[in-house]
Amino acid sequence: QKEVEQNSGPLSVPEGAIASLNCTYSDRGSQSFFWYRQYSGKSPELIMFIYSNGDKEDGRFTAQLNKASQYVSLLIRDSQPSDSATYLCAVSSGSARQLTFGSGTQLTVLP
Amino acid sequence: KAGVTQTPRYLIKTRGQQVTLSCSPISGHRSVSWYQQTPGQGLQFLFEYFSETQRNKGNFPGRFSGRQFSNSRSEMNVSTLELGDSALYLCASSSTPGLAGGEQFFGPGTRLTVL
Numbered sequence: 305q306k307e308v309e310q311n312s313g314p315l316s317v318p319e320g321a322i323a324s325l326n327c328t329y330s331d332r333g334s335q336s337f338f339w340y341r342q343y344s345g346k347s348p349e350l351i352m353f354i355y356s357n358g359d360k361e362d363g364r365f366t367a368q369l370n371k372a373s374q375y376v377s378l379l380i381r382d383s384q385p386s387d388s389a390t391y392l393c394a395v396s397s398g399s400a401r402q403l404t405f406g407s408g409t410q411l412t413v414l415p
Numbered sequence: 416k417a418g419v420t421q422t423p424r425y426l427i428k429t430r431g432q433q434v435t436l437s438c439s440p441i442s443g444h445r446s447v448s449w450y451q452q453t454p455g456q457g458l459q460f461l462f463e464y465f466s467e468t469q470r471n472k473g474n475f476p477g478r479f480s481g482r483q484f485s486n487s488r489s490e491m492n493v494s495t496l497e498l499g500d501s502a503l504y505l506c507a508s509s510s511t512p513g514l515a516g517g518e519q520f521f522g523p524g525t526r527l528t529v530l
Contacts, residue, residue: 403460
Protein backbone atom coordinates (compact mmCIF):
# COMPACT_ATOMS: atom_id res chain seq x y z
CA GLN A 305 0.00 0.00 0.00
CA LYS A 306 1.34 3.38 -0.97
CA GLU A 307 1.94 5.58 2.02
CA VAL A 308 2.84 9.19 2.53
CA GLU A 309 4.01 10.20 5.98
CA GLN A 310 4.14 13.66 7.49
CA ASN A 311 4.72 14.91 11.00
CA SER A 312 1.29 16.04 12.14
CA GLY A 313 2.73 18.81 14.26
CA PRO A 314 1.67 21.26 15.34
CA LEU A 315 4.75 23.11 14.18
CA SER A 316 5.17 26.61 15.53
CA VAL A 317 7.67 29.13 14.20
CA PRO A 318 8.09 32.85 14.89
CA GLU A 319 7.27 35.37 12.22
CA GLY A 320 10.19 35.84 9.83
CA ALA A 321 11.70 32.43 10.52
CA ILE A 322 12.07 29.51 8.13
CA ALA A 323 9.45 26.79 8.43
CA SER A 324 10.55 23.32 7.34
CA LEU A 325 7.94 20.72 6.48
CA ASN A 326 8.90 17.14 5.72
CA CYS A 327 7.32 14.22 3.92
CA THR A 328 8.40 10.66 3.15
CA TYR A 329 6.77 8.25 0.74
CA SER A 330 6.89 4.50 0.33
CA ASP A 331 6.35 3.97 -3.40
CA ARG A 332 9.66 4.15 -5.28
CA GLY A 333 7.70 4.49 -8.52
CA SER A 334 6.34 7.88 -7.46
CA GLN A 335 7.17 10.57 -9.95
CA SER A 336 5.17 13.68 -9.08
CA PHE A 337 5.15 15.46 -5.76
CA PHE A 338 2.86 18.23 -4.66
CA TRP A 339 2.45 20.54 -1.70
CA TYR A 340 -0.98 21.87 -0.88
CA ARG A 341 -1.97 24.40 1.76
CA GLN A 342 -5.33 24.07 3.45
CA TYR A 343 -6.79 26.74 5.66
CA SER A 344 -9.34 25.66 8.21
CA GLY A 345 -12.71 25.13 6.56
CA LYS A 346 -11.31 25.61 3.06
CA SER A 347 -10.24 23.28 0.27
CA PRO A 348 -6.59 22.46 -0.50
CA GLU A 349 -4.72 25.03 -2.56
CA LEU A 350 -1.76 23.96 -4.71
CA ILE A 351 1.45 25.69 -3.64
CA MET A 352 4.14 23.85 -5.53
CA PHE A 353 4.94 20.73 -7.46
CA ILE A 354 8.27 19.07 -8.15
CA TYR A 355 9.20 16.22 -10.45
CA SER A 356 13.00 16.14 -10.48
CA ASN A 357 15.58 15.64 -7.78
CA GLY A 358 16.91 18.85 -6.29
CA ASP A 359 15.38 22.15 -5.32
CA LYS A 360 12.63 24.19 -6.89
CA GLU A 361 12.03 27.71 -5.73
CA ASP A 362 8.92 29.87 -6.09
CA GLY A 363 8.98 33.10 -4.14
CA ARG A 364 9.25 32.34 -0.44
CA PHE A 365 8.68 28.63 -1.03
CA THR A 366 11.29 26.01 -1.87
CA ALA A 367 10.49 22.37 -2.53
CA GLN A 368 13.25 19.82 -2.18
CA LEU A 369 13.12 16.29 -3.58
CA ASN A 370 15.44 13.37 -2.92
CA LYS A 371 14.13 10.27 -4.69
CA ALA A 372 16.92 8.04 -3.38
CA SER A 373 15.84 8.80 0.17
CA GLN A 374 12.13 8.97 -0.80
CA TYR A 375 11.92 12.35 0.85
CA VAL A 376 10.35 15.63 -0.13
CA SER A 377 10.29 18.83 1.87
CA LEU A 378 8.89 22.33 1.76
CA LEU A 379 10.72 25.34 3.13
CA ILE A 380 8.88 28.57 3.77
CA ARG A 381 11.19 31.54 4.17
CA ASP A 382 10.22 34.72 6.02
CA SER A 383 7.18 32.97 7.46
CA GLN A 384 4.10 35.14 7.93
CA PRO A 385 1.08 34.65 10.20
CA SER A 386 -0.95 34.22 6.99
CA ASP A 387 1.07 31.05 6.32
CA SER A 388 -0.60 29.42 9.32
CA ALA A 389 -2.45 26.45 7.84
CA THR A 390 -2.23 22.71 7.34
CA TYR A 391 0.27 21.69 4.69
CA LEU A 392 -0.47 18.52 2.76
CA CYS A 393 2.11 16.49 0.88
CA ALA A 394 0.74 14.52 -2.08
CA VAL A 395 2.36 11.98 -4.36
CA SER A 396 1.38 10.41 -7.67
CA SER A 397 2.92 7.77 -9.90
CA GLY A 398 3.49 8.12 -13.62
CA SER A 399 0.69 9.81 -15.48
CA ALA A 400 -1.93 8.73 -12.98
CA ARG A 401 -3.88 11.57 -11.49
CA GLN A 402 -4.56 9.67 -8.31
CA LEU A 403 -2.94 11.57 -5.48
CA THR A 404 -1.98 9.89 -2.23
CA PHE A 405 -1.98 12.45 0.55
CA GLY A 406 -0.18 12.60 3.83
CA SER A 407 -2.15 13.47 6.93
CA GLY A 408 -0.82 17.02 6.86
CA THR A 409 1.33 19.19 9.11
CA GLN A 410 -0.34 21.99 11.00
CA LEU A 411 1.83 25.10 10.91
CA THR A 412 1.37 28.10 13.17
CA VAL A 413 3.40 31.25 12.58
CA LEU A 414 3.51 33.35 15.73
CA PRO A 415 3.48 37.15 15.35
CA LYS B 416 -10.40 31.74 -15.74
CA ALA B 417 -13.05 30.44 -13.36
CA GLY B 418 -12.03 27.78 -10.90
CA VAL B 419 -13.58 24.46 -10.06
CA THR B 420 -17.15 24.75 -8.89
CA GLN B 421 -19.07 22.27 -6.79
CA THR B 422 -22.72 22.11 -5.91
CA PRO B 423 -24.29 22.01 -3.47
CA ARG B 424 -21.89 23.38 -0.89
CA TYR B 425 -23.72 21.86 2.05
CA LEU B 426 -26.03 18.91 2.28
CA ILE B 427 -27.81 17.15 5.13
CA LYS B 428 -29.22 13.69 4.56
CA THR B 429 -30.43 10.80 6.69
CA ARG B 430 -29.16 7.25 6.74
CA GLY B 431 -30.35 5.13 3.84
CA GLN B 432 -30.90 8.04 1.49
CA GLN B 433 -28.84 8.68 -1.60
CA VAL B 434 -27.08 11.84 -2.71
CA THR B 435 -25.69 13.29 -5.92
CA LEU B 436 -22.90 15.85 -5.94
CA SER B 437 -21.85 17.90 -8.94
CA CYS B 438 -18.53 19.28 -10.12
CA SER B 439 -17.65 21.59 -13.00
CA PRO B 440 -13.92 21.60 -13.79
CA ILE B 441 -11.81 24.50 -14.90
CA SER B 442 -12.54 25.35 -18.52
CA GLY B 443 -10.40 23.20 -20.78
CA HIS B 444 -9.65 20.60 -18.11
CA ARG B 445 -10.82 17.14 -19.05
CA SER B 446 -9.86 15.19 -15.95
CA VAL B 447 -11.95 15.22 -12.81
CA SER B 448 -10.98 13.41 -9.63
CA TRP B 449 -13.03 13.02 -6.48
CA TYR B 450 -11.71 12.82 -2.94
CA GLN B 451 -13.24 12.31 0.47
CA GLN B 452 -11.81 14.19 3.43
CA THR B 453 -12.55 13.24 7.02
CA PRO B 454 -10.73 14.14 10.26
CA GLY B 455 -9.87 10.50 10.89
CA GLN B 456 -8.82 9.31 7.45
CA GLY B 457 -7.64 12.51 5.85
CA LEU B 458 -7.90 12.96 2.10
CA GLN B 459 -8.68 9.76 0.25
CA PHE B 460 -9.01 9.22 -3.48
CA LEU B 461 -12.40 8.05 -4.70
CA PHE B 462 -12.15 7.94 -8.50
CA GLU B 463 -11.01 9.80 -11.58
CA TYR B 464 -12.77 10.46 -14.85
CA PHE B 465 -11.23 11.48 -18.13
CA SER B 466 -13.13 11.88 -21.37
CA GLU B 467 -16.25 10.34 -19.82
CA THR B 468 -14.38 7.20 -18.75
CA GLN B 469 -13.48 6.13 -15.25
CA ARG B 470 -9.75 5.64 -15.34
CA ASN B 471 -8.94 4.95 -11.74
CA LYS B 472 -10.83 4.00 -8.61
CA GLY B 473 -9.91 4.13 -4.96
CA ASN B 474 -10.74 1.67 -2.23
CA PHE B 475 -14.35 2.58 -1.58
CA PRO B 476 -17.47 0.39 -1.65
CA GLY B 477 -19.70 0.17 -4.68
CA ARG B 478 -22.16 2.57 -3.05
CA PHE B 479 -19.88 5.30 -4.33
CA SER B 480 -20.16 5.87 -8.04
CA GLY B 481 -19.66 8.63 -10.53
CA ARG B 482 -19.86 9.69 -14.10
CA GLN B 483 -18.60 12.36 -16.41
CA PHE B 484 -20.43 14.13 -19.17
CA SER B 485 -19.21 15.23 -22.59
CA ASN B 486 -18.66 18.77 -21.30
CA SER B 487 -16.32 17.32 -18.61
CA ARG B 488 -18.75 18.07 -15.78
CA SER B 489 -18.87 15.23 -13.31
CA GLU B 490 -21.26 13.87 -10.75
CA MET B 491 -20.72 11.47 -7.93
CA ASN B 492 -23.44 9.48 -6.26
CA VAL B 493 -23.54 7.82 -2.88
CA SER B 494 -26.36 5.39 -2.27
CA THR B 495 -27.66 3.98 1.01
CA LEU B 496 -25.92 6.62 3.05
CA GLU B 497 -24.20 5.65 6.29
CA LEU B 498 -23.18 7.88 9.19
CA GLY B 499 -19.55 7.34 8.24
CA ASP B 500 -20.13 8.97 4.86
CA SER B 501 -20.26 12.35 6.57
CA ALA B 502 -17.31 14.17 5.09
CA LEU B 503 -16.08 16.94 2.86
CA TYR B 504 -16.21 15.74 -0.74
CA LEU B 505 -13.70 17.46 -2.94
CA CYS B 506 -13.49 17.55 -6.68
CA ALA B 507 -10.21 18.32 -8.44
CA SER B 508 -9.62 19.07 -12.09
CA SER B 509 -6.51 18.84 -14.19
CA SER B 510 -5.59 19.19 -17.82
CA THR B 511 -4.22 16.32 -19.83
CA PRO B 512 -1.01 15.55 -18.02
CA GLY B 513 2.38 14.98 -19.41
CA LEU B 514 4.45 11.98 -18.48
CA ALA B 515 4.97 13.30 -14.98
CA GLY B 516 1.32 13.85 -14.22
CA GLY B 517 -0.69 17.06 -14.06
CA GLU B 518 -1.35 19.39 -11.20
CA GLN B 519 -4.79 19.12 -9.68
CA PHE B 520 -6.85 22.10 -8.61
CA PHE B 521 -9.52 21.62 -6.00
CA GLY B 522 -13.01 23.00 -5.80
CA PRO B 523 -14.52 24.37 -2.57
CA GLY B 524 -16.03 21.01 -1.68
CA THR B 525 -19.44 19.75 -0.63
CA ARG B 526 -19.91 19.24 3.08
CA LEU B 527 -22.17 16.20 3.52
CA THR B 528 -23.70 15.45 6.89
CA VAL B 529 -25.53 12.17 7.38
CA LEU B 530 -27.90 12.02 10.34
